Amino acid sequence: MVRTPCYDENGRKKGTWTLEEDKKLAAYITKYGSWNWRQLPKYAGLARCGKSCRLRWINHLRPNVKRGNYTKEEDEIILNLHAQLGNKWSTIANHLPERSDNDIKNHWHTTLKKRATNYNNKNNIESNTGRKITSVENQNASANKNNNMHENIVLESSEWSPKESSSEALSSIDYQQDIFQEELANLEEITSGSFWTEPFEVDSTIDFVAPSIDYHGLVCPPSPFIPHEFLSSFDLDDYN
DNA sequence: AATTATAGCAACCGCGAGGCA
DNA sequence: TTGCCTCGCGGTTGCTATAAT
Numbered sequence: 001m002v003r004t005p006c007y008d009e010n011g012r013k014k015g016t017w018t019l020e021e022d023k024k025l026a027a028y029i030t031k032y033g034s035w036n037w038r039q040l041p042k043y044a045g046l047a048r049c050g051k052s053c054r055l056r057w058i059n060h061l062r063p064n065v066k067r068g069n070y071t072k073e074e075d076e077i078i079l080n081l082h083a084q085l086g087n088k089w090s091t092i093a094n095h096l097p098e099r100s101d102n103d104i105k106n107h108w109h110t111t112l113k114k115r116a117t118n119y120n121n122k123n124n125i126e127s128n129t130g131r132k133i134t135s136v137e138n139q140n141a142s143a144n145k146n147n148n149m150h151e152n153i154v155l156e157s158s159e160w161s162p163k164e165s166s167s168e169a170l171s172s173i174d175y176q177q178d179i180f181q182e183e184l185a186n187l188e189e190i191t192s193g194s195f196w197t198e199p200f201e202v203d204s205t206i207d208f209v210a211p212s213i214d215y216h217g218l219v220c221p222p223s224p225f226i227p228h229e230f231l232s233s234f235d236l237d238d239y240n
Numbered sequence: 241a242a243t244t245a246t247a248g249c250a251a252c253c254g255c256g257a258g259g260c261a
Numbered sequence: 262t263t264g265c266c267t268c269g270c271g272g273t274t275g276c277t278a279t280a281a282t
Contacts (some may be wrong), residue, residue: 014252016276038267054268055251068249090270101270102250110248 013047017056021046025053026061059100066098070107078104078112 007013013021028044034057037050046053059065070078074096081092089101089108096104 016250036267050267051253051269052251058269059250087271105271106249 007047011047012041012049012052014052017060021048022056022061025057029057029061055102059102064098065100067103070111074099075112075115078108079115082108082112 017025024044024046028040032043034040034054037054040046040050041048041053044053048056060067077095078092081088081095085091087105089105093099093101093104
């Protein structure tokens with residue numbers, strides 16, 4: 001289910017993310033934000049490309065992201081929106097803030113696609129009998145996902161498995177929050193006290209870089225892994 | 241028990257849009 | 262206007278787990 005880790009011609013890692021990489025990425029973005037995806041992995045001490053970091057963050061690590069175990073209501077929203085929008089996964093994902101576009105896309109191709117034909121046929125039948133689902137109704141249904149779905153949006157009960165509850169998804173969120181708290185604490189500990197003034201034990205596997213100015217004129221924060229002797233030549237006050 | 245087929249999902253790739261110099 | 266850079270999107274691939282034979 002995962003890709004075998006390997007390295008590209010630039011020495012950047014590809015494939016499955018390790019727990020350690022997840023922790024580094026989550027901790028860094030939680031503390032500094034995603035100011036520049038391309039530069040971020042260098043500052044975060046990751047041998048990954050920016051694209052990979054962005055994807056990992058959006059699909060797995062960002063707060064409150066829910067994985068797997070789609071509810072019946074979520075399925076209905078996706079089916080409904082896909083019928084209107086087509087493969088506009090990012091737009092569909094906007095209606096399901098806890099889901100990523102990639103996750104929705106995968107879910108569509110693996111599960112919902114098969115139902116779509118029946119679903120569309122059903123809508124056509126309803127339309128022909130004078131109970132057409134309007135786009136306004138669809139929007140209301142999407143925006144109000146905490147309430148019961150619109151009466152017209154019905155899936156065959158046999159098509160939805162009750163095993164797809166939200167319990168496992170919630171445990172995924174708990175797991176991510178644990179990572180945030182643990183690594184944030186580590187970062188705070190690392191970057192506080194004598195960290196900035198004491199000599200640093202350099203990890204030769206990490207590509208150290210200097211703080212810089214991004215295109216918004218903001219100081220790009222240095223990685224907590226940058227050694228003291230390298231940092232000492234920079235004064236962030238000069239940039240601010 | 242071994243082999244093959246299928247499902248499910250993580251992640252990569254290529255392209256277009258938009259911002260900036 | 263043009264070219265470069267970054268980001269985000271959608272299509273696709275690669276791999277594992279599970280089911281079927």
